[in-house]
Amino acid sequence: MSDFTFETTLATDDPLFAGHFPDVPLYPAIGQLALIEAALSRWQQSPCALAAAPNLKFLRPLRPGEQVEVRLDSVGAAEVAVEIRVAGSCALRGRIHYCRAEAA
Secondary structure, X not given: OOOEEEEEEOOOOOHHHOOOOOOOOOOOHHHHHHHHHHHHHHHHOOOEEEEEOOOOEEOOOOOOOOEEEXXXXXXXXXXXXXXXXXXXXXXXXXXXEEEEOOOO
């Protein structure tokens, strides 16, 4: 069981799919990191930013229209174990460090 789970569907018209790759689109790593930041911010109920991602493993591509689940488990102060799952399959796994984003 996760401390927090965030679910979303990858929009088929998301601009991040453009150019990655026209015949076989996949969601780029920067988009997956943004999903993790969004999940962290919802979990912490304030804006958060990734501070470090020392050991993320990208295990399978994410495709347009897929429903993804971001799971977060606290493992220390400002450190979480993270998984992105699609239909029960792990697409990303690792640990990240985060900080609360400063208000502009």
